[in-house]
Amino acid sequence: MADATHILRVSPVIPVVTIDDPRHAVRVARALADGGVRIIELTLRTDSALESLKLIAGEVPEILLGAGTVLAPGQADAAVDAGAQFLVSPGVTPALLGHMLTLEVPILPGVATVGEVMAVLEQGLQAMKFFPAGPAGGPAYVAAIGAPIPHVQFCPTGGISPASAPDYLRLPNVSCVGGSWLTPRNAIENGDWKLITGLAQQAAALGVSP
Numbered sequence: 001m002a003d004a005t006h007i008l009r010v011s012p013v014i015p016v017v018t019i020d021d022p023r024h025a026v027r028v029a030r031a032l033a034d035g036g037v038r039i040i041e042l043t044l045r046t047d048s049a050l051e052s053l054k055l056i057a058g059e060v061p062e063i064l065l066g067a068g069t070v071l072a073p074g075q076a077d078a079a080v081d082a083g084a085q086f087l088v089s090p091g092v093t094p095a096l097l098g099h100m101l102t103l104e105v106p107i108l109p110g111v112a113t114v115g116e117v118m119a120v121l122e123q124g125l126q127a128m129k130f131f132p133a134g135p136a137g138g139p140a141y142v143a144a145i146g147a148p149i150p151h152v153q154f155c156p157t158g159g160i161s162p163a164s165a166p167d168y169l170r171l172p173n174v175s176c177v178g179g180s181w182l183t184p185r186n187a188i189e190n191g192d193w194k195l196i197t198g199l200a201q202q203a204a205a206l207g208v209s210p
């Protein structure tokens with residue numbers, strides 16, 4: 001099933017995580033899960049990303065494991081082989097989208113314009129990443145897309161902070177947001193897993209109504 005609507009309901013925030021040293025991978029995933037965030041989008045931006053995916057897939061079964069920054073069909077295949085349970089791309093091309101649709105995992109293609117939303121919708125997908133959310137227009141832009149196309153659910157990502165996340169999460173066409181703020185690079189390098197767990201707890205609480 002390619003549609004990722006159910007993936008967007010796992011957590012109010014999908015952490016977008018970049019790990020340089022695979023020895024940190026399991027600790028980062030556990031720190032997020034300990035804070036109540038049981039989903040991770042591990043970017044394929046480092047040479048060791050596939051190794052990190054394999055380690056998390058093998059040792060942290062309680063977290064839903066996605067691969068992000070999928071730019072090419074071969075990367076999508078390699079990520080699934082490494083254990084990715086869903087795939088995220090910052091944008092779409094016909095070749096990449098067509099290939100990802102042949103795989104057995106949910107996909108979250110990135111879109112930034114109404115035309116791109118319509119192109120992805122034509123392929124039968126109703127869940128999309130909106131990227132880069134802040135620079136592309138922010139909550140007002142996402143809300144405006146919802147007028148003609150109310151049945152698409154978005155995960156806005158890019159330039160979002162704990163302060164701005166609620167402005168997106170209150171929109172009817174936003175199920176969650178994505179962000180890198182839960183896993184600061186220096187916290188990973190310093191092994192500050194408590195900080196990451198604390199940031200995850202705050203993020204998980206964004207989904208709880210006051």
Ligand SMILES: O=C[C@H](O)COP(=O)(O)O
Pocket residue numbers: 016157158159160178179180181
């Ligand atoms: O490339 C950006 C990541 O997808 C997340 O963006 P962010 O660092 O603004 O949260």
Ligand SMILES: CC(=O)C(=O)O
Pocket residue numbers: 043068069070088089090091110129131157
């Ligand atoms: C930014 C983004 O969407 C990605 O790295 O997949």
